[in-house]
Amino acid sequence: MSAAVTAPSVPKKKDRGGPWLSLLAWVVGILFVLPVLWMVLTSFHSEQDAATNPPSVFAPLTLDGYREFFSGGASPWPPLLNSLTASVLSTALVLLLCFPAAYALSIKPVRKWTDVLFFFLSTKMLPIVAGLLPLYLFAQQAGLLDNIWLLIVFYTSMNLPIAVWMMRSFLSEVPVEMLEAASVDGAGLSRTLRSVIAPVVMPGIAATALICFIFSWNELLFARVLTATVAETAPVFLTSFVTSQGLFLAQLCAAAFVVSLPVLVAGFAAQDKLVQGLSLGSVK
Amino acid sequence: MTSVAEQTTSPAEAKQQPSRSARGIAWARRAPLMPALVFMIIVTQLPFVATLVISFMNWNAYYPEEIGFAGFDNFKRVFTDINMRDAVLTTIWLTAGVVIISLLLGLGIALLLDRKFRGRGAVRTMMIAPFLVVPVAAALLWKHALYNPEYGLFNGAITGVWRLFGSDHPPQPDWISNMPLWAVIFALVWQWTPFMMLILLAGLQGRPLDVIEAARIDGANSWQIFRSMTLPHLRQYLELGALLGSIYIVQNFDAVFTITSGGLGTANLPYTIYQIFYQAHDYGRASAAAVIVVLGTIIIATFALRTVSSLFKQEANR
Numbered sequence: 261m262s263a264a265v266t267a268p269s270v271p272k273k274k275d276r277g278g279p280w281l282s283l284l285a286w287v288v289g290i291l292f293v294l295p296v297l298w299m300v301l302t303s304f305h306s307e308q309d310a311a312t313n314p315p316s317v318f319a320p321l322t323l324d325g326y327r328e329f330f331s332g333g334a335s336p337w338p339p340l341l342n343s344l345t346a347s348v349l350s351t352a353l354v355l356l357l358c359f360p361a362a363y364a365l366s367i368k369p370v371r372k373w374t375d376v377l378f379f380f381l382s383t384k385m386l387p388i389v390a391g392l393l394p395l396y397l398f399a400q401q402a403g404l405l406d407n408i409w410l411l412i413v414f415y416t417s418m419n420l421p422i423a424v425w426m427m428r429s430f431l432s433e434v435p436v437e438m439l440e441a442a443s444v445d446g447a448g449l450s451r452t453l454r455s456v457i458a459p460v461v462m463p464g465i466a467a468t469a470l471i472c473f474i475f476s477w478n479e480l481l482f483a484r485v486l487t488a489t490v491a492e493t494a495p496v497f498l499t500s501f502v503t504s505q506g507l508f509l510a511q512l513c514a515a516a517f518v519v520s521l522p523v524l525v526a527g528f529a530a531q532d533k534l535v536q537g538l539s540l541g542s543v544k
Numbered sequence: 545m546t547s548v549a550e551q552t553t554s555p556a557e558a559k560q561q562p563s564r565s566a567r568g569i570a571w572a573r574r575a576p577l578m579p580a581l582v583f584m585i586i587v588t589q590l591p592f593v594a595t596l597v598i599s600f601m602n603w604n605a606y607y608p609e610e611i612g613f614a615g616f617d618n619f620k621r622v623f624t625d626i627n628m629r630d631a632v633l634t635t636i637w638l639t640a641g642v643v644i645i646s647l648l649l650g651l652g653i654a655l656l657l658d659r660k661f662r663g664r665g666a667v668r669t670m671m672i673a674p675f676l677v678v679p680v681a682a683a684l685l686w687k688h689a690l691y692n693p694e695y696g697l698f699n700g701a702i703t704g705v706w707r708l709f710g711s712d713h714p715p716q717p718d719w720i721s722n723m724p725l726w727a728v729i730f731a732l733v734w735q736w737t738p739f740m741m742l743i744l745l746a747g748l749q750g751r752p753l754d755v756i757e758a759a760r761i762d763g764a765n766s767w768q769i770f771r772s773m774t775l776p777h778l779r780q781y782l783e784l785g786a787l788l789g790s791i792y793i794v795q796n797f798d799a800v801f802t803i804t805s806g807g808l809g810t811a812n813l814p815y816t817i818y819q820i821f822y823q824a825h826d827y828g829r830a831s832a833a834a835v836i837v838v839l840g841t842i843i844i845a846t847f848a849l850r851t852v853s854s855l856f857k858q859e860a861n862r
Binding site: 282284286290292299302310311312314315361364365370371376380384385389393394417474480481485494499509519524531535539 | 570573574575576577579580581583584587588589590591592594595598653656657659661662663664666667668669670671672673674675676677678679680681682684685686688689690694695697699700701703704707734737738739742743745746784788791794795797798801802813814817818821822827830831834835837838841842845848
């Protein structure tokens with residue numbers, strides 16, 4: 261699915277409201293993107309220009325906000341690196357676990373495979389706060405508080421159900437004839453996986469990876485409770501950034517933009533993958 | 545699908561191990577599933593068992609010498625706590641408000657974007673942007689750059705418009721204090737409308753266009769086509785959007801924590817439990833609250849899962 265591929269061009273008989281509806285679409289689109297643009301614009305203003313009323317839209321641009329963010333107080337690099345580590349490693353772990361599981365739920369399904377699938381989804385419905393306390397106490401006992409690996413394991417469990425659902429949905433698209441042909445040719449499991457299944461589901465793997473990366477990068481509650489100074493992630497850094505420094509709007513906007521940048525880039529680059537992922541693979 | 549499940553082993557496998565028993569085959573099928581399943585049970589189910597145990601204990605980190613069995617005391621305290629009742633209501637309002645408003649807005653925008661017009665791709669890209677801002681960053685942005693009564697964009701824009709008409713006394717409402725819950729809801733609607741829009745747009749583009757064209761030729765007007773053809777087709781996508789949206793927004797912590805810090809009647813269940821646990825350090829009570837929330841969730845989820853499973857059967861029958 262992609263925006264470019266649209267309906268076969270059936271000649272429309274009449275489209276009276278056409279131009280107005282197009283204009284409305286543009287207005288709505290601009291309204292929705294406006295806060296983001298405002299954040300970016302403010303981040304390039306000086307603190308004085310950022311805090312005026314009415315807003316100084318055409319104030320001179322400066323990099324002071326970014327300079328202050330990167331070298332003013334506590335360095336944002338360790339939290340950014342922690343976020344990157346936690347997101348990338350947990351995503352890799354999710355892919356490693358979800359692919360064989362999805363295989364056993366679609367191509368060679370175990371008995372009662374629907375029950376298993378719904379078990380995975382039901383864990384997403386459990387309020388995460390319900391598991392927070394025991395995990396915290398366990399981490400405290402095991403000396404794992406403020407350890408990035410604890411977050412990696414938790415993020416893996418947070419994203420695994422979504423990934424299993426998505427992967428299963430993609431794997432069930434693999435044509436059975438191709439699998440039979442491969443087995444007639446005497447291809448083993450690993451070869452079948454590599455040369456028959458993987459090419460068909462590569463887009464699915466990309467969509468799964470994108471979603472898992474975004475959700476791990478965004479997570480706040482667990483990171484806030486389970487980390488302190490060493491393993492602090494970027495979203496936690498953002499919240500402490502405001503309370504510790506008072507309010508500097510331009511600097512805050514610069515910080516918010518920098519932290520959002522990886523997600524913005526990844527999401528814009530793979531818009532159609534985003535839809536597939538968010539709908540657990542049911543929209544293709 | 546059952547026919548696939550009961551299929552015997554493929555020739556290649558049979559050649560490798562001719563004497564494998566049926567049980568062995570079943571285990572071979574299960575093997576790839578096991579790592580993920582075991583991992584999920586350990587990380588998500590065991591902690592819940594621990595929560596259940598702690599919920600019957602008297603355990604406050606500030607009074608470590610008083611740890612012991614408490615019976616149903618924690619549950620009694622949770623049920624008689626007005627804050628908890630408020631939190632339940634707030635959670636319902638917040639979730640229902642965000643899901644319904646963003647679903648309706650998303651539907652309208654999806655219909656607008658389903659037409660062909662100049663710059664459609666650009667508008668779609670602009671629409672997605674809010675969803676791609678990190679939730680904490682979005683909440684901070686709304687709180688400080690938009691809602692702030694002194695230099696936020698909303699009041700700034702009001703001042704600008706009023707000046708345009710020569711007025712020196714523009715209204716400068718304090719948005720968050722005046723309507724705290726709506727302030728949180730609007731910020732979340734802004735983030736979630738793109739999500740709903742994307743799912744519904746994908747649904748719209750999967751419509752059978754020939755049937756619609758036939759109806760148009762037969763003289764059906766746009767509203768009739770929408771009511772009796774588009775809407776029924778979109779139903780499963782609306783349900784999917786509502787379900788997934790609810791799963792995520794019921795759990796919302798970031799916006800409540802950042803915009804109002806749970807003050808002014810905006811503390812939802814996740815935030816309230818976080819407070820009991822992280823600030824009051826009353827582990828027993830926090831666990832009892834969590835157990836009750838889980839039980840409530842199971843009841844609601846049973847209905848929700850029925851929705852998904854009906855979607856699912858359609859897919860399986862395809």
